[in-house]
Amino acid sequence: MPNVNPTGVIIPSVDGKPSTSALGRAVVAEALRGVDPVGARGAEASTDWRHDYLVHFRRLVEAGLPSREAALTIAREGLSSLHKRMRYRQKPDGTEEPLAAAFTAAAPPLTTVTVTGRGEPERELTVPYRGRRLAGAELDRQLERWVAAGTIERSCADTVRTVAANPDWLSLSGRRVVVLGAGAEMGPLRALLRWGADVVAVDLPRPAIWERLTGLAERYAGRLHLPATGDERGADLLHDLGRVAGWIDGLDGRLVLGNYVYADGPLNVRVAMAVDALTVHLRERRPDLGLAFLATPTDVFAVPDDAVDEATRRYAAASGIGRFRRPLRVLSAGRLLTRNYPPGLYPGINDSLVPQQGPNYALAKRLQRWRAAEARAAGLTVAFAVAPATRTRSVVKNRLLAAAFAGAHRFGIEIFEPATSNTLMAALLVHDLNAGRPAHEHPWQDEAFAAAHGGLWRQPYSARSALGIAVLMGIGGARG
Known part of the structure; x- marks a missing residue:
């Protein structure tokens, strides 16, 4: 009979089984309790967390929002x-231990393989878009079209223009960017290598991933450092x-830890928790550590006044x-096409x-x-960007989302x-690491910038x- 106990970083068990619903309820309740006790009790009382x-x-x-x-x-x-x-479990028949146990498990150290590119570094910011590579005035015009269409915030266009001008x-x-989830479609690895950066790549030990990434590294101008165990990368x-953690901590130079990991369910x-545990561990040892994150637009954000006004006009x-x-x-009892925001x-x-x-x-x-906000408040360099919805393989394999x-x-x-997305996001990363971001009074303003x-x-x-109308129109368009 196969063993069903997962190993490594794990969801805590409830009645002998991992329960993400119990975890989610508890975490949200504890996050809210100090500022919104009623909201905390509401989360704890949920009987259908999925909805x-x-x-x-x-x-x-x-x-x-109040402060x-x-x-x-x-x-x-x-x-x-x-x-x-x-929790952390080292062996399938082992017990659940505190997360800190992940850093005490005995194992031989990783070695480093370095691939140095043969190409020339690109000296101009170019953004691939609909079969073209936009640069200079053409890129500037497209940025302005996106702003006019409400696709990006003006601060995004201005930030990309600043990078293009520098x-x-x-x-x-002077920096090394550690790309966790190096094979991710939304990650900055390809762009950074094109630009001649020093990149540290971490991803699963799957030959197909590393054949592709080392091929990119050889083709472009940067240097790629990757972990290895014998011949396995x-x-x-x-x-x-x-x-x-030990391998990254042993690297020279000023490090930026970039979180681009993703998995299903x-x-x-x-894996997100593994990255955060790694972040905390490395911060204790490297006070100059920088952090980088990509946020999804399919979340809840506070947004600027002019975004509310524009949505209201539309x-x-x-x-x-x-x-x-x-x-x-009328037909949907008010559920379809509700206002994005209450006006004013x-x-x-x-x-x-x-x-x-x-x-x-x-x-x-x-x-x-949460980690981006906490680290920024603690004085760390934090690169954070809300990325656009993107046709990645992980998204479009869901038929409803694809429609x-x-x-x-x-x-x-x-x-x-x-x-297009990963190049724009890499440009925002470059800006934040070189020029930093303006100081804002509230974390929501940092996220919206x-x-x-x-x-x-x-x-x-x-x-x-x-959403439902978009799905129907998308299915109809595909059939057409």
């Missing part, structure tokens, strides 16, 4: 709860966390599908959580936002191709109230 989480994850943002300290309290308490609750920043001289963060929470204009808004709202209420709350992605995805991404993406343009939402949300923040309708 109820939508309300409670929104509340995590709303409860933090900077409220938002940071939620972040710190949420992180503390996760670290207290998550091409010497692209190589990130790569390392597993879930099971080899102690070895990965409960595994996403486990709602009043009732163009496109909006011409049928009244009968659709600032800051707005953009709730674009997608039920199909589920509470595990939401928790894994919120964990990263929604196909119909999203009907609502003014642009779905990006991976090459330079956001490339694809249009979700400025469209007239709340995302979930338009």
